[in-house]
Every structure is written in structure tokens, then in C-alpha cells.
Amino acid sequence: MTTPPASPSCTYHATVQSQHKHDFGQGLKKSAEQRTILVTALTLATMVAEVLGGLWTGSMALLADGIHMAGHALALGLAAGAYYLARRHAQDRRLSLGSGKIGDLAAYTSALMLGAGTVWLVVEAGQRLRHPVPIQLTEALTVAVIGLVVNLLSAWLLSGKHEHHHHDDLHDRHVHAEQQQDHNLQAALIHVLADALTSVAAIVGLIAAKVWGWLWLDPVIALLASVVILRWAAGLLRQTGAILLDSEGPGEIRNQVRERLESVADSRITDLHLWSVGQNAWTVTASVVTHSQVSPESYKEQLADLAVIHHPVIEVYHCDICPVTPQDTPR
Ligand SMILES: [Zn+2]
Ligand SMILES: [Zn+2]
Ligand SMILES: [Zn+2]
Known part of the structure; x- marks a missing residue:
């Protein structure tokens, strides 16, 4: 956060950086x-x-x-x-x-x-x-x-x-996991x-x-x-x-994250880590394999309305080996 944008004149750099939070x-x-x-x-x-x-x-x-x-x-x-x-x-x-x-x-x-x-x-x-x-x-x-x-x-x-305390309520449309x-x-x-x-x-x-x-x-x-x-x-x-000890987060949230990430094109998750970074706050790192040209942003957009997920890091692998039949993509 303290380092200046690589290219100050570019609005894309500035936007990406301003969206990034650790609080x-x-x-x-x-x-x-x-x-x-x-x-x-x-x-x-x-x-x-x-x-x-x-x-x-x-x-x-x-x-x-x-x-x-x-x-x-x-x-x-x-x-x-x-x-x-x-x-x-x-x-x-x-x-x-x-x-x-x-x-x-x-x-x-x-x-x-x-x-x-x-x-x-x-x-x-x-x-x-x-x-x-x-x-x-x-x-x-x-x-x-x-x-x-x-x-x-x-x-x-x-x-x-x-x-x-209505203010403390977490207004999350999708996660009904126990608070x-x-x-x-x-x-x-x-x-x-x-x-x-x-x-x-x-x-x-x-x-x-x-x-x-x-x-x-x-x-x-x-x-x-x-x-x-x-x-x-x-x-x-x-x-x-x-x-x-960074133990794995609840299965209910894991499943929601998995579903959302795999809903992007023909993506399959190969690695998923979900752990707590505070009360009702979880972070995700995931690896996905796809045959489509999709960017990490597309995956993050899918997670955007999960209010309990913060600072996701998504790694995308593009497979160009398979003859493209999404049904038998690797898991
Ligand atoms: Zn960060
Ligand atoms: Zn791993
Ligand atoms: Zn493949």
C-alpha cells in the first residue's frame, strides 16, 4: 500500500491499487x-x-x-x-x-x-x-x-x-453459515x-x-x-x-467459493485454501485450470458479493493440451 503505482499515469493501475484493502x-x-x-x-x-x-x-x-x-x-x-x-x-x-x-x-x-x-x-x-x-x-x-x-x-x-445491535448484523445475501x-x-x-x-x-x-x-x-x-x-x-x-494455526474454514463457505469459481467458463479447482483473518472474515487462495482465456478478475467478481470473503488470490492455469471437450477437464 505504501509503494507508488508502477505507472502513475495509468488509471487501471490506480483503480486496481485503490480496490486493495487489508482491513x-x-x-x-x-x-x-x-x-x-x-x-x-x-x-x-x-x-x-x-x-x-x-x-x-x-x-x-x-x-x-x-x-x-x-x-x-x-x-x-x-x-x-x-x-x-x-x-x-x-x-x-x-x-x-x-x-x-x-x-x-x-x-x-x-x-x-x-x-x-x-x-x-x-x-x-x-x-x-x-x-x-x-x-x-x-x-x-x-x-x-x-x-x-x-x-x-x-x-x-x-x-x-x-x-x-442491528448495525453489527452482517448483511450477506448468500452465506447463512453460523456467525x-x-x-x-x-x-x-x-x-x-x-x-x-x-x-x-x-x-x-x-x-x-x-x-x-x-x-x-x-x-x-x-x-x-x-x-x-x-x-x-x-x-x-x-x-x-x-x-x-490457520485451520481450514467451514465447509459451507468452502462449497460456496468452489461453486462460484467453477461457474466461470469450464474452470476446475485444483487447490483451495480458506482460512480466518478475523471475526466473520475469511481469505481464499485458489488455483483453477481452464481452457478459456479468463482473467483472475472474472473469478474475483464471482466472489464479490460474498461479504465474508476478503483478499482472494486466484491463480489461473490455461490448459492447451486437451482436445477441447469441457466434460473431461481435469479436476
Ligand atoms: Zn494484499
Ligand atoms: Zn495449496
Ligand atoms: Zn485440458
Whole structure:
């Protein structure tokens, strides 16, 4: 993009160059960015309040939860930072196919952090099971309720269910494939939902300890919650890992691309790569063999109304060996 046209006087050169873009929507400010900033601020405020409250009252439970909130603020701040970086570097040519995967990298990292935190929870619960410790009931319940309220509020803010987002809808006439998730937002949401889940587990466990004296129930529920959270983290690692490794795109989009490219003259696809370059953004490189004199532009025109396809590169081979009977053209 920075290099001048080979022939500045030629309008064709200028047109071809001006049509070329590497920003597949990452340059736009998403409402999700605002929401992650808001939730990070809420988590930081809770952290400060808990640490101050802990120091003021001498409650170790409040202080410990304040430190735990710092971990969440870090993960949520990571999501907010990823939106900012993706937007800021949307046109950065050092990123070969744009900044669309920054969110996936952040989500992958966030899922690793959540997984590590949950493993720690499993170890802690295991120790509590073997050596039950007396619990400061009122104190622990207060902390659990604060955690639950803050995390439910955060989940509601993040999910954006209170907003009407017609603007985010992808107006694509042909691709009805399931919309790809915003993994960055999903990671933030999983963090707050995981924490809400552990708060509920703690509240149930603490009440059981108070009413029936069951000290074992709290760690047992914590272990069950850990299994759920680890599965969420693993699912997110699998999805984002696949994107970071350029795994092949969905079959439905592949088939549409194949159909369109093969609709040009007697073309047959010999190679097709489709991979993600951002949320709901895919890129294509393809090789086609034909007996007709068609240009790469003819193929790109066929893909033009597939809004999810960006930056296609089509390589055209002209076969002059066959006696021209399109039926037995090579596949
Ligand atoms: Zn390019
Ligand atoms: Zn290939
Ligand atoms: Zn041929």
C-alpha cells in the first residue's frame, strides 16, 4: 500500500491499487470494546473497595478476594487492550493479513489464565477436603455475595443483551453459515461467568456449613464448578487455537467459493485454501485450470458479493493440451 503505482499515469493501475484493502472490519470501533472497558473499570473498583475494606476491617477473606479481582481485571483489561490494538493496527502492513487475529490471541491467553487459576482452585479444594478449616461464615458469605453481584452485572454488560445491535448484523445475501463468535468477548464473558459460578458454589457451600455443619460440601461444589470452568476454557482454547494455526474454514463457505469459481467458463479447482483473518472474515487462495482465456478478475467478481470473503488470490492455469471437450477437464 505504501509503494507508488508502477505507472502513475495509468488509471487501471490506480483503480486496481485503490480496490486493495487489508482491513477486514478491524478498523471499526465495536461496542464490545466499550463494554469490556466498562467491565474492567467495574472490576478494578470492586478490587480497590475490597482491599480497602479488608485492611479496614482486618478481614482476610475480603483482602484475598480483592487480590483475586486483580487477576480478573488483568484478563478483562487484556480483552479491552486487544480491541484497541486490533483497531489501531488495522492498516499496519507489518501484519500480513490484518489485525483480525489479535482478539483470538488475547482470548487464547485469557483461556490459559483461566485454566491455570482453576487448577489452583482444584488444588485448594482438595486440601480443604482433606483438612477442613473453620470458616468465618458472615465474612465469607459477604465476599461471595459481592462477587456474585459484580460478576452478574459484568456478564449482563458484556453480553450486550440490553442493546439493539442491528448495525453489527452482517448483511450477506448468500452465506447463512453460523456467525463466527467474537472470541475476545467470549473469553471475557467466560471469566465473569466462571467467577459467578464459584460465588454461587461458595454461597451454597457456606449455607450448608452453617445449617448442617457440612464443611465438606463447599470444596466438593468448588470441584464441580472447576470441571465446568475447565471445559469452558478448553473449548475456547480449541476454537482460538484452530484460528491461530490457520485451520481450514467451514465447509459451507468452502462449497460456496468452489461453486462460484467453477461457474466461470469450464474452470476446475485444483487447490483451495480458506482460512480466518478475523471475526466473520475469511481469505481464499485458489488455483483453477481452464481452457478459456479468463482473467483472475472474472473469478474475483464471482466472489464479490460474498461479504465474508476478503483478499482472494486466484491463480489461473490455461490448459492447451486437451482436445477441447469441457466434460473431461481435469479436476
Ligand atoms: Zn494484499
Ligand atoms: Zn495449496
Ligand atoms: Zn485440458
